[in-house]
Amino acid sequence: MTTEPPVLGDAPLADPAEVRRAMEYYAEKGWTDGLPVVPVTDSYLKEFLATTSRDPAEVLIPMPHINKHLTVRLAAINAALAGCLPEYFPVVVAAWEAFRADGMVTRSIWQSTTGTAPFIVINGPVRTRIGVNCRGNVFGSGFRANATIARAIRLGAINGLGLKPHVLDQATQGTPAKYMCCIGENEEDSPWSPLHADYGFAAADSAVAATVIRSVLHVEARHSTAPEQLAFDFADSLCRTGALVRPLAAGYIVLNPEHARLCDRAGWSKADLRQAVYELGVKRYGELRRAGKEAISSGTHWRVPIEHPEALPQDVLDDEAPVRLIDTPEAVHIVVAGAPNAGVSSIVETFTRLEGPPAIAKVEERP
């Protein structure tokens, strides 16, 4: 005997055949990231374009070498496709602006075998206005703004820029972060100034920082009692040999509020933690040697074994000799996010050491 589940009184009527028809059309066209998308028509697109003063024809990401330009209009179609609400769109535009300023996307990074993911940090009042998750489960899942803003960037890349996996996107493995890696800073539970305020924006501004990342590493430090212990954990994680393709290590520390407060109680500022991680940012020569990464290539300046034909001449060091992998405190950025409920933080490994400040763009506010 079968029983029909009860129908909820407020549930809208749906025509599953029609819904499937639209979904399958997108799938057949290859216009998805594998998950179903929201059908976008002209009237729905107009709702997105109405949230910005930008000209729909304005180019957000120029990619002349592949004959593609991501316009505001294409960014909007793909944001709608991703499941964004129209009011998220100014954040998506700011994210694209930050990716353009960051410079890696226009330098073909998403055609690379590395397979980097977009990483987005949202600051300011827009977080509460559109419901960006900054607390528990900050890396997902379960929160529409985080999930769909991140997805708007991926669908913009796949569709708008034509960077399809297996074709122009030659990622060897990619990373799960390609599905979603958009966080809000937990400014309310942080003892420190928010990220955007550190780089010239007013705390009352809304802003988006963006770059491309290799991976997100879990750092368990539940019973640490001193900031020095945390700094060691973070430096050790940042400097793991597996992260080294280039000579130096770099990344974000996404610090949970409990760790941030531990630092603050000990009198450490954000700058103090960065300085400590920088000072600990060394590996022993022998560790690099055992991983075949003790030398630098003359062509790419990537790490190679000393016997590689293109290895630059260098002295063979004692196995215990320190080799600096974090060359400045500015190679390490700090964002506070997550629930204040355990000593669990993350390292977000950026593609490369950022030269100068992170790329941050202001979110447009319409009166």
Add this chain to the structure above:
Amino acid sequence: MPNAILDPTGATRLQKKAAAPRAARRASLAGARVGLLINTKQNARPFLEEVGRILVEDHGAVITARHTKLNFAAPESQEVIKDLAAEAEVIVTGVGDCGSCSAAAAADSVVLEAAGVPVAAIITESFRTTVEKMAELRGAADFKYATTAHPVAVLTDEQVKARAASVIGDVIALVTDPSAAA
């Protein structure tokens, strides 16, 4: 009310690229001025240098240009292409052994061909799809190139030389046409 779904790729708004012209071939490489366009990927330089050495010693070519790409992931600027076309009658480029650099090698090749310079691009087997897609985007759907097994980056000097020797036939076939007027 149902309405048409919008194309999220912008494809319908793009101008189709006109078919890119391919350079005329020489009958042989005897006396030909050959340029090496080195993309800096691991072992690209020794690989192309060895190809160049064989072309000079066994086939009578002269190496007249060596250009090292500043960014292996991006196609070269018009100025660099113009210089290369002035300095060399034939270009050998590579080694495409990654996603962005293989696509960039295809893009460089199509532009050099249009500038009248036959090109032999050397790509590892793993990156055929991305090379062909890039060539198609650039209006050269029938783009031909030489392939070698993947990977190249980890080979020793001796192995690089052996690989270079093994693609020589393909390189020469790509840039010459025995039926062409000498």
